[in-house]
Amino acid sequence: MLSAITFKTVDEAVEIANDVIYGLAAAIWPVTSPLRIAWRARCAPARCMSNCYDADDLTVPFGGFKQSGMGRDKSLHALEKYTELKTSGSTCPESESVAGARTPALSVQSLKFLASAPRGFADLLVRELGACGAVQLRERSSGVAFTGTLESAYRACLWSRIANRVYLELAHFQARDADEFHAAVRRIDWAAHLGPGTTLACDFSGRHPRLLTLTSGR
Numbered sequence: 001m002l003s004a005i006t007f008k009t010v011d012e013a014v015e016i017a018n019d020v021i022y023g024l025a026a027a028i029w030p031v032t033s034p035l036r037i038a039w040r041a042r043c044a045p046a047r048c049m050s051n052c053y054d055a056d057d058l059t060v061p062f063g064g065f066k067q068s069g070m071g072r073d074k075s076l077h078a079l080e081k082y083t084e085l086k087t088s089g090s091t092c093p094e095s096e097s098v099a100g101a102r103t104p105a106l107s108v109q110s111l112k113f114l115a116s117a118p119r120g121f122a123d124l125l126v127r128e129l130g131a132c133g134a135v136q137l138r139e140r141s142s143g144v145a146f147t148g149t150l151e152s153a154y155r156a157c158l159w160s161r162i163a164n165r166v167y168l169e170l171a172h173f174q175a176r177d178a179d180e181f182h183a184a185v186r187r188i189d190w191a192a193h194l195g196p197g198t199t200l201a202c203d204f205s206g207r208h209p210r211l212l213t214l215t216s217g218r
Contacts, residue, residue: 007028010028010031010035010038010039010042013028013039014039014042014043017043017044017045017048018042018043018044018045020066021066021067022045022064022066022067022068023044023045023046023064023065023066023067023068024045024046024047024063024064024065024068024069025045025046025047025048025049025053025054025064026043026045026047026048026049027048027049027050027052027053028049028050028051029050029051029052030051031050031051035050036050036051044065044066045064045065045068046063046064046065046068047062047064057120058074058075058120058121058124059074059075059076059123059124060074060075061073061074061075061077061078062074062075062078076124076161079161079162083161108149109149109150110147110148110149111147111148111149111150111153111168111169112145112146112147112168112169112172113134113145113146113147113148113153113156113166113167113168113169114140114142114143114144114145114146114166114167114169115129115143115144115145115146115156115160115163115164115165115166115167116142116143116163116164116165116166116167117142117143117144117162117163117164118162118164119141121162122139122140122143122144123139124162125143125144125160125162125163126139126144128156128159128160128161128162128163129144129146129148129152129156129160129163131159132148132152132155132156132159132160133148133149133151133152133155134146134147134148134152134153134156135147135148143163143164144163153166153168170188170193171184171185171187171188
């Protein structure tokens with residue numbers, strides 16, 4: 001329920017907003033700049049607005065004070081509440097070390113990836129992936145497509161707080177029918193990605209009715 005109450009002075013508006021057991025949001029309008037500053041400084045609710053209401057997006061923390069709940073959701077600030085910092089380490093036994101041996105470096109080949117993320121968080125994910133070394137970042141409805149090395153993808157898996165999964169693009173092709181689709185899939189060198197004892201789960205997304213023929217009977 002939204003209550004609209006008239007007031008004559010900012011002092012009166014602050015008293016009305018603060019004299020309740022709840023503290024989620026409050027707004028006043030119309031006011032000038034000096035009054036807006038005084039209002040925001042003295043208003044008790046967690047979200048204090050002027051000349052507007054509910055003007056925010058997913059990058060702005062949301063939550064309340066008093067009996068309007070505790071904690072915040074939305075924004076990177078909220079993600080901090082759902083993550084914990086973990087440090088791990090190990091020693092290398094002498095039997096496993098070889099004098100002069102060098103640790104194999106990750107491939108520097110440029111690959112294409114897609115990092116999936118909740119809808120509305122792509123712009124925040126772009127910043128995370130850029131810090132991991134990803135380039136050519138492109139926002140998509142399902143996440144962020146990017147180019148980079150395996151190292152940048154592993155860094156995204158390790159450090160990203162927003163990405164759900166990081167997918168490696170193995171091939172890109174067009175198929176006019178089911179036969180062309182399965183022929184293109186068979187041309188992929190699966191032995192380079194899967195061992196003899198492993199399995200492969202298949203999934204797809206799309207709306208065109210002909211997509212149904214690509215999965216029937218195969």
